[in-house]
Amino acid sequence: MTNQKKGRVFSGARPTGRQHLGNYLGAIQNYIALQEDYECLYCIVDLHALTTVETTQNLIQNVYEMALDWLAAGIDPEKSIVFVQSHVPQVTELHTYLSMVTPMGKLTDLPTFKEKVRQHPQNVNYGLLGYPVLMAADILLYKADTVPVGIDQAPHIEFARETVRSFNYRYNTNVLVEPQMKATEVPKVLGIDGQAKMSKSLNNHIELAATPEETKARVMQMVTDPQRVRRSDPGNPDICNVFSLHKVFSSAEEVEHINVECRRAGIGCVQCKNLLAQNMNAHLSPFRARRAEIAAHPDNVWDILHTGRDRARKIAEQTITEVRLAIGLPS
Ligand code: TRP
Secondary structure, eight states: OOTTSSOEEEEEEOOOSSOBHHHIIIIIHHHHHHTTTSEEEEEEOHHHHHTTOSOOTTHHHHHHHHHHHHHHHTOOTTTSEEEEGGGSTHHHHHHHHHHTTOOHHHHHHOHHHHHHHHHOTTOOOHHHHTHHHHHHHHHHHTTOSEEEEOGGGHHHHHHHHHHHHHHHHHTTOOOSOOOEEEEOOOOOOBOTTSSSBOOTTTTOOOBTTSOHHHHHHHHHTOOOOTTOOSTTSOOOGGGOHHHHHHHHHSOHHHHHHHHHHHHTTSSOHHHHHHHHHHHHHHHHHHHHHHHHHHHTOHHHHHHHHHHHHHHHHHHHHHHHHHHHHHHTOOO
């Protein structure tokens, strides 16, 4: 890694296994682009996953599948540090130190916490409350200055910034670095239901690793403009999720053609979806080939994650040494 980079990026995602189009367009594509200009750390946050999972039965497989998709999509371990959160246990140590400068009320007030309490009232554990502290520890441990995340994570980044100020003030130091959020510009992609954000738990997603046939079948199930009932009804592309995806996967000419023809019932939804499936499959074909190649040697994926772990640990150890010194802990 050279020093001419603009700064250090950290981002994390929970191990959700095979990635879908929403993950790809919302995060992975952006991760790939940032590798050129920043020194990047991309972390599979398995400890965060423990705050809500009921069973860890699929955890290892999910970490593996996610790493595989990241690598196949173009996250390059030569350029970026790709690793698993729990492989660098210093993050839990920093979490403890940060917890000492975290007022309880701040955690209970966070909208993300309240939302989780609503979703899982029977599993409100201490780890869940500390979720933002652990997330701050992720970012601060590596002194990342730039954090690309979706807008839903804004309160967590603000929390991390406040934590840096509290810590540095309390211990009269400047070891921790205040990170900036880099809100990702992403195309709005809904699930095949055309209603909710694409997500695995809602089963409205299209997996990147799906076969061309499966992909086509999912596209054909997509909900279009609900006002358009008959083939002869004009449609409104502005509110159609199929059209949103055309903007991502189809040529400018095709997008324009659909935009015009849909509005005057010149093209039907079936034809429109057929074209989308075809373009999507063409776009994903190199990804799938690369994925199959990598998947032929699963050990290589783990080797990459272990190399990432070693590189991440070097940075982490340095920060922890500085932090302990700043706090005044015995050496
Ligand atoms: N909380 C993030 C999410 O749910 C995941 C995450 C954990 C993260 N640690 C992070 C994101 C550090 C950015 C930086 O999406």
